[in-house]
Amino acid sequence: MKKFFIFIINLYQKIPVKSHYYCVFIPTCSEYTKQAIIKYGVFKGIFKGIFRFFRCHPWQKNKYDPLK
Amino acid sequence: MTYIWNTLFYKPIFNALVFIVSNVTLGNVALAIIILTILVKIILSPLTKKSIKSQILIKKMEPELKQIKKDYSDKNEQAKKTFELYKKYGTNPFSGCLIVLIQMPIIFALYTVFYKSLSLDQGMIYSFIKIPESINTVFLGFIELHNKSIILALLAGITQFIQGYLTSPIKSKIEIVKEKDNSEKDFQEQFSNSMQMNIKYILPIFITIVAYRISAAVSLYWVVNNLYTIVQEWYIRRKVNK
Numbered sequence: 001m002k003k004f005f006i007f008i009i010n011l012y013q014k015i016p017v018k019s020h021y022y023c024v025f026i027p028t029c030s031e032y033t034k035q036a037i038i039k040y041g042v043f044k045g046i047f048k049g050i051f052r053f054f055r056c057h058p059w060q061k062n063k064y065d066p067l068k
Numbered sequence: 069m070t071y072i073w074n075t076l077f078y079k080p081i082f083n084a085l086v087f088i089v090s091n092v093t094l095g096n097v098a099l100a101i102i103i104l105t106i107l108v109k110i111i112l113s114p115l116t117k118k119s120i121k122s123q124i125l126i127k128k129m130e131p132e133l134k135q136i137k138k139d140y141s142d143k144n145e146q147a148k149k150t151f152e153l154y155k156k157y158g159t160n161p162f163s164g165c166l167i168v169l170i171q172m173p174i175i176f177a178l179y180t181v182f183y184k185s186l187s188l189d190q191g192m193i194y195s196f197i198k199i200p201e202s203i204n205t206v207f208l209g210f211i212e213l214h215n216k217s218i219i220l221a222l223l224a225g226i227t228q229f230i231q232g233y234l235t236s237p238i239k240s241k242i243e244i245v246k247e248k249d250n251s252e253k254d255f256q257e258q259f260s261n262s263m264q265m266n267i268k269y270i271l272p273i274f275i276t277i278v279a280y281r282i283s284a285a286v287s288l289y290w291v292v293n294n295l296y297t298i299v300q301e302w303y304i305r306r307k308v309n310k
Binding site for chain 2: 016
């Protein structure tokens with residue numbers, strides 16, 4: 001299960017889609033979610049990823065946001 | 069849910085299509101599809117322009133980004149230097165992953181309109197929109213939009229390939245060779261790497277097949293959409309490189 005989601009994220013990170021250039025954060029939302037899944041497990045990890053995603057907007061000031 | 073979707077996204081775009089058919093193109097549906105697609109893309113262009121620009125700039129500063137990763141091992145320091153670099157190149161993107169999310173329903177509604185409603189569902193039309201008296205669904209005199217069209221489907225695939233070719237990040241050859249040398253990688257990583265190499269070819273073929281199976285109308289939408297993206301990409305690239 002864990003492996004599967006990480007695989008999906010890895011795949012997403014490799015394919016050339018425009019959305020890679022939208023993310024304002026370091027690390028990127030997908031990287032963040034990947035780390036979160038590894039650290040906290042699938043459910044909490046994805047949950048944290050979604051919250052991160054909603055923080056990723058043009059008015060975000062704090063752009064360095066590592067996983068805690 | 070369906071109701072919200074219909075009133076917010078589907079109906080406005082569908083009515084725009086009907087309006088263009090009855091008032092601008094005088095019954096010609098193909099021309100209306102082209103006009104509406106370009107119109108929607110122009111409306112969304114302030115959102116997409118920034119991403120294309122930052123994509124080009126990130127490509128440009130790639131060597132410096134790598135240098136930063138080499139020079140600073142501390143993650144905090146790395147991030148700080150990277151932001152400084154962004155500032156230097158002037159990427160101040162009006163951006164964020166949420167921007168992608170906003171565009172999606174609009175694009176999806178546009179697609180659905182072409183997908184299912186070449187038949188005029190009169191209940192969907194606003195009262196102030198004139199219903200076209202006669203509609204002509206033949207494109208260029210020989211492509212019937214309701215039917216399948218191998219020519220338009222192939223064109224959709226070809227333009228998709230060109231678009232993918234233009235937008236995919238250029239990997240230095242050294243990097244690719246390095247990846248091949250590394251034989252310790254597990255299956256997953258190998259798979260996603262080969263996916264990256266081949267997606268350029270897989271996606272156009274996939275789109276050709278899907279476009280053919282749905283209808284000429286959707287194929288036409290795809291062709292116009294891809295052509296617009298190609299021109300936009302080319303134009304912004306020229307502007308940035310000046």
